[in-house]
Amino acid sequence: MTKKVAVILSGCGVYDGAEIHESVITLLRLDQRGAQVQCFAPNIPQLHVIDHLTGEQTSETRNVLVESARIARGQVKDIREADVSEFDALIVPGGFGAAKNLSNFAVEGDKCTVQPEVLALAEAFAEAGKPVGLMCISPALAAKIYGPGVVCTIGNDAGTSAAVVKMGGTHEECDVHDIVEDTQRKLVTTPAYMLATSISDAASGINKLVDRVLELTHANDH
Template structure:
């Protein structure tokens, strides 16, 4: 049984992990026969009201919020090491662009959470697969851009332009599909980068990504 790590960034698409994407990933990885463990950074997030989309001014723990999705079974990102797993995957949601890095603020010039960067580099250097969903491929591009990694976030022109500034390559992709970079072993799918996507379409792309990750692992 392959062991796959999933890196969460909170709970809720406006300030954490996109829940449909995260749950789809967990289900698809289990369907593919993998044993899944969840991790999240020990940092604070700025809470957003998911009804009106406005910041509340409240701060919460990313790790504690991620535990909502992982049913309490989540560990600090500092405990994730490539030697213990066969692959790693990052769901999307604004948390990937706010809590794992500040892409939402700075785009291609963003700063990356040190533990998130360490994990990505650990898996890359160990030649172990990395999965990225929705906006999370931008995080991968920021870290692995100099390696000429190819990712997808769908077809959003503004985000694609920023990704290209990192040195990474971009390939357009429909919501229910995924793309693979066999040189860097990165798999990505756009998911809710298509804002009007249906959950079944999002799941289809993530299902493909998950099975590709497990096959490579």
């Protein structure tokens, strides 16, 4: 049975949107495993635009949905169109967009809030008991989605893991090549570029995350 997976993108580019390598590796692995994928993104302005050559902020304005379409080759929908009942799982690649556009974690840290449409969709997957995969900085949002006690990883960054704990999460240190699973909540997390020093590093954990998320979708098959 073909599994349908929703992927939330947060723009295009590591410093102000979705991490492109993480997003592409995720989409590639899902396709290799025979999953049917639909990308979504919130139709909102980006927090800001970063020149990825210089690292400097520019005076441009960009839209998260429009920028996400670059990665999805145009095949992306407004997150308001996402219906949890049509999907078996949800995956959110990282990149600063997860902390700047899908939430305000980059600015507010442990006092952050998640963008309302993103939160509503993620909570719907959680409440339906459907597996969710979060990678890189995205697991910083886990406690906001699942509430206190959720188990996740962002690797071993002290500042970020401390913020996760302050929000009520349980942080487990994790190697870039591995995943952490909250079995009760069917949440799978991996550090990806929070630790990766190469695209192969990132891919090893991401592939495991995608594989495990898809395995968990079969737990309900009869």
